[in-house]
Amino acid sequence: MSRCHDEYQQWPFLSQEEFELACAFFDQRYVRASLGPTRQIFKIRSRRTLTAGTSYIEVLRILQLPEDGDELSLALAGLGKSGGDIDLVNSTDVDMTEEDGDEPYVTYEIHLHPTYRMPTLWFMLHDLPMGENSFNVDAVYRYLVPPEYKSRLRAAGVTGGISAAPHPITDVPAFFIHPCQTKEAMENFDCPIKNYLMIWIGLVGGCVGLSIPPEMARDEEEI
Template identity: 45%
Template structure:
């Protein structure tokens, strides 16, 4: 399917992109990783939070906070490993009503008592690889990481501001089936979200 106003998405296009990403996850040969890196297509129950032409479906991805539990190349992360047994990171992909781009929301859950999941320093300490830190701090809230009320759940979550995503995506003219895989490759890495390579090769 062609995207009518690439890289912007309509609600229908975003929903189809979500189904393609969910399908890639279901078909990928992930082995034991599937128990730890989980992707689900969700539907929001609270429709009163939703905007016009923003679907109530979204993608949820959860993974252990400890990158060693994912069996990924820690050299790629270029950051010290901080073990947090039992803690997870929950990521959600929603369509932003203004920018008409996917927006990545995330929250660290299950931290030890005394550590705040709403502290930006906590996010930088546990999620942001070293090579992204300077750029994200320079951008601040606009173009970087912000804390706001979740568009559906209402409680505070962090999100990667989508204002620059359109320019970055414009270099990748792609079909709707590839859209979210490419988008995650551009956006997810700065907060520790990496798409398993088995999904990226699914046609």
């Protein structure tokens, strides 16, 4: 057995404690990475639920950057204001202001699936142009799914593709990537728990427009 796999109770599955540790390592990467201006448009926050106190990761990204600097500032200020029953644990982002931005953005969340015992990627669109429904799979394909993934995701259907269900915290309808095929994908890798979410996002996130800034990978040895 790989020495890295000794860090887990049952690789590649995660216990709640292992997931909490993976979230903490991932948050440290974001805090320590030299992101520069990227930190203003791509936010990662480690959070906890108010009910069970379990950890999860929230990622916020503006879908299309405004050309005007003032509009960009307003858009950044408005990110994440629609959160539900959640409590911020740690954030290195600029302080939120009282102004509301109205630029379209996406919220990704990484939660541990209680049955599959694998991280699961949830995502929600916000502040789309008037007349567009945020909870619409066509909008997801239009705003999030890169062209090279569209046919494969549509062919996958619900199993292994884009699914919809009540959000695990707010119970509001949301989209997620079904985790049933994640185990087989992760088994091809040999990684310590500090790298788990980096590898996992590389496998799961790209199909819905989530990628990690390369600076977070370059800072690996400092963690």
